[in-house]
Amino acid sequence: MSLMNDDVADLLAEHLRAGTTEMSDTDLRVPISHFVSEERAAAERELMTRLPVIIGHASELPLRGGFLTREVLGVPLIVVRKAGGGIGGYLNICRHRGGQVESEARGTKRIFSCRYHGWSYGRDDGRLRGVPYDDFYTHVDKERHGLHAIRVEERHGFLFADLSGRQDWDIDDWLGPEVDAQLAPYGLDGAEIFLDRSFTLDINWKIVLDGAIDVLHPMFLHPHGVGKLIETNTSVWRRYGRHGQSFSPRTRMGEKARAGEEVDASFRYMGSNLVLYPNSMVISTPDHVEFWTVWPDLHTPGRSTTQIRFLVRPEKRDERVEARMHRSWEILEQAATDEDWPMERTIQRNAEAHPHGTFLYGRNEQSCQHLHRELAADLGD
Ligand code: FES
Ligand SMILES: [Fe+2]
Numbered sequence: 001m002s003l004m005n006d007d008v009a010d011l012l013a014e015h016l017r018a019g020t021t022e023m024s025d026t027d028l029r030v031p032i033s034h035f036v037s038e039e040r041a042a043a044e045r046e047l048m049t050r051l052p053v054i055i056g057h058a059s060e061l062p063l064r065g066g067f068l069t070r071e072v073l074g075v076p077l078i079v080v081r082k083a084g085g086g087i088g089g090y091l092n093i094c095r096h097r098g099g100q101v102e103s104e105a106r107g108t109k110r111i112f113s114c115r116y117h118g119w120s121y122g123r124d125d126g127r128l129r130g131v132p133y134d135d136f137y138t139h140v141d142k143e144r145h146g147l148h149a150i151r152v153e154e155r156h157g158f159l160f161a162d163l164s165g166r167q168d169w170d171i172d173d174w175l176g177p178e179v180d181a182q183l184a185p186y187g188l189d190g191a192e193i194f195l196d197r198s199f200t201l202d203i204n205w206k207i208v209l210d211g212a213i214d215v216l217h218p219m220f221l222h223p224h225g226v227g228k229l230i231e232t233n234t235s236v237w238r239r240y241g242r243h244g245q246s247f248s249p250r251t252r253m254g255e256k257a258r259a260g261e262e263v264d265a266s267f268r269y270m271g272s273n274l275v276l277y278p279n280s281m282v283i284s285t286p287d288h289v290e291f292w293t294v295w296p297d298l299h300t301p302g303r304s305t306t307q308i309r310f311l312v313r314p315e316k317r318d319e320r321v322e323a324r325m326h327r328s329w330e331i332l333e334q335a336a337t338d339e340d341w342p343m344e345r346t347i348q349r350n351a352e353a354h355p356h357g358t359f360l361y362g363r364n365e366q367s368c369q370h371l372h373r374e375l376a377a378d379l380g381d
Contacts, residue, residue: 099114
């Protein structure tokens with residue numbers, strides 16, 4: 001990390017010395033109705049079924065022959081680790097009359113059997129294997145009645161899924177070389193989940209994500225916490241295709257840079273926030289990686305579920321690191337539950353009370369601008 005982003009560190013130091021920040025060409029206005037409208041919310045959910053979204057982490061399926069079931073954006077999934085080690089996925093929907101095929105949350109199986117009338121399917125190919133009383137059907141073509149397959153691709157330990165079962169994206173094209181290069185040093189494919197918390201909040205998912213990637217608020221909303229550690233309103237944004245990364249200096253970098261001293265890209269001096277469009281982000285720390293995914297609610301535009309996980313390499317994990325991760329979680333949870341989410345809740349309530357006009361994202365708010373520009377490009381508005 002440190003060598004790779006040295007140019008960013010130099011740029012941040014220049015901005016800190018000059019009291020400036022990197023900026024985009026224009027500011028951006030986003031209709032407030034986008035945070036409360038049911039039509040818009042439905043369009044965003046539909047969009048997410050067509051994009052590669054992260055539905056889990058490889059460490060949740062460590063064993064060959066293992067499976068897990070999960071509902072993502074209302075789509076019931078069975079995700080499997082095949083005998084050969086590869087990942088696969090199916091809709092957890094029986095081809096007989098639509099029952100849930102697998103009800104366990106996770107386990108190891110070669111065959112999934114529907115409990116309603118006993119139709120069974122192979123784990124590795126989803127193929128229909130067994131049909132009890134098959135004389136009573138005119139003809140059931142086993143080749144054509146397998147579980148509906150969905151593609152799941154594993155990169156850096158993240159499981160990316162095509163929930164529509166119809167898209168032909170390529171995961172390497174989707175992520176691109178820069179995201180690859182930024183994630184590679186963390187070795188996340190071998191990481192474990194140290195902590196996994198979910199919060200369902202009465203806030204539109206984009207407001208939660210905006211708040212998590214916002215570089216303009218620490219000093220104001222967190223004056224006694226992160227506002228003391230991170231410089232407000234000096235940042236560098238790097239766009240990586242559909243994704244991007246904001247880099248923020250720590251106050252220690254500000255002190256050094258303003259004193260004309262050398263700084264570098266190490267964690268002592270700067271932090272970063274990698275936005276994986278559409279709804280995830282990765283914050284790296286010296287010990288662990290903080291990984292957020294924010295899911296829109298299925299019915300209510302003003303509701304979402306935020307899942308925060310800490311990922312850590314097993315060989316890095318010892319008592320001291322665990323104590324630091326617990327402490328880091330306490331600080332994060334306190335800031336989120338006492339400061340960020342209550343503020344975001346007022347934004348949601350205000351948007352519902354007065355859904356007219358626009359929200360304004362300044363030239364210095366590039367990470368938030370990126371999210372809304374990409375959504376606008378995908379949804380054609
Ligand atoms: S619905 Fe699954 S076997 Fe009938
Ligand atoms: Fe915050």
